[in-house]
Amino acid sequence: MKNAHNIIIIGAGPIGCYLAQLLKQKGFDTLLIEEHKEIGKPIHCAGIVGKKVFYESKLPLSKDCIVNTINGAIIHLDNQTIQIRRKEVAYIIDRERFDKNLGRELNVIFETKFLGLEKNEKGYVIETDKGDFFAKIVIGADGAASLVKNFVLGKNNNILNLRGVQFRMKFRPTYSDMVEVYIKKPYFYWVIPEQNNTIRVGVISQNPYHELLEFIKEKKLGDNILEKFAGLVPVGCLSSLSYENIFLVGDSACQVKPLTYGGLYFGMRAAELLSECIVSNRFLDYSRLWGKKFGKEIAIALKVKEIFNNLSDKDIKRLFLFAKEKVNLIEEKGDFENHSSLLWELLKHPGVSKEILNIFFNILKTNF
Ligand SMILES: Cc1cc2nc3c(=O)[nH]c(=O)nc-3n(C[C@H](O)[C@H](O)[C@H](O)COP(=O)(O)OP(=O)(O)OC[C@H]3O[C@@H](n4cnc5c(N)ncnc54)[C@H](O)[C@@H]3O)c2cc1C
Known part of the structure; x- marks a missing residue:
């Protein structure tokens, strides 16, 4: 059958690509369907990752995407400050390069938008704006606004999608190796030093664009804006990550830290669990293994978040x-x-x- 594949992954973001690489390593071919014309763009990420993202990876990750090393954080609440020093606690990455590295030598079909899917006797018909594809296994790695999610959970799921906005600006930061966090309940703002007197400043909230402009004015960060980014962050916990042979991974599965909104570490660990389940033909284990490993952490973080807000x-x-x-x-x-x-x-x-x-x-x- 034309356009028939064993495994089709919707979305060539970092998690879809990482999963495809893990499966490829085990001899499984995948096709990734991506709506944009290249991997890594548009960017919607502050690009701060703990060092474990690199050290716990099951694949060697090139470090050529690291643009700065972070040795701690300065946290502000009103006029109080906490300074936490931890050597090489995190890296600032160039997300476009990070994603492109993960996408190397994968089978990706670009500028093709997933629209929906239907089951037939052999597997699934995947409808896109460029025609139909066929697969036995479908994986939704299509981010926070996932369409695949609807086929696993129905449209009613209790996931809150917050909006994030970030500017890259020319500005000399006070600290070149420390991240600054400003707590303004119920959200927080970040100022991340990149290199060459460039910072990333952003917020994830309900009205982030307006609030970020106000913050930049208040903190006198100037007006030399190089780039603007925006994106969604899912907050919550899904009851199930699969339905028959359809699976969710990464932001589409809400595998995001509820307190700081980082998604790369959780998404990569989930991709590892999913690839193991597919390789060993234990499809039903994926949701359970994810829940066992990270369910408690997410549930506690969600509770802490709720308590903090009250x-x-x-x-x-x-x-x-x-x-x-x-x-x-x-x-x-x-x-x-x-x-x-x-x-x-x-x-x-x-x-x-x-x-x-x-x-x-x-x-x-x-x-x-
Ligand atoms: C403002 C902001 C700051 C963030 N900062 C950090 C941070 O500092 N550290 C961190 O770890 N995480 C951060 N995150 C979260 C992080 O960006 C995500 O967790 C990560 O990108 C998830 O990867 P993913 O592959 O699951 O989804 P995505 O990166 O969203 O990739 C999904 C892919 O699917 C494609 N796609 C979607 N729908 C379709 C469709 N219908 N058809 C075909 N293709 C489709 C998209 O084009 C995209 O390429 C941030 C997020 C935001 C919004």
């Missing part, structure tokens, strides 16, 4: 000052990819005051 400004300030006192513990125990472990470390620390425990006790009383 805290009074006074309690947020108290918690911030508490964190400031415990900066050594944060530097020692913090994990860029796993946020809940630090929370437990802070709570069980002998130095935790009665006042802080009271805040947590009240939170527990009202939330559980």
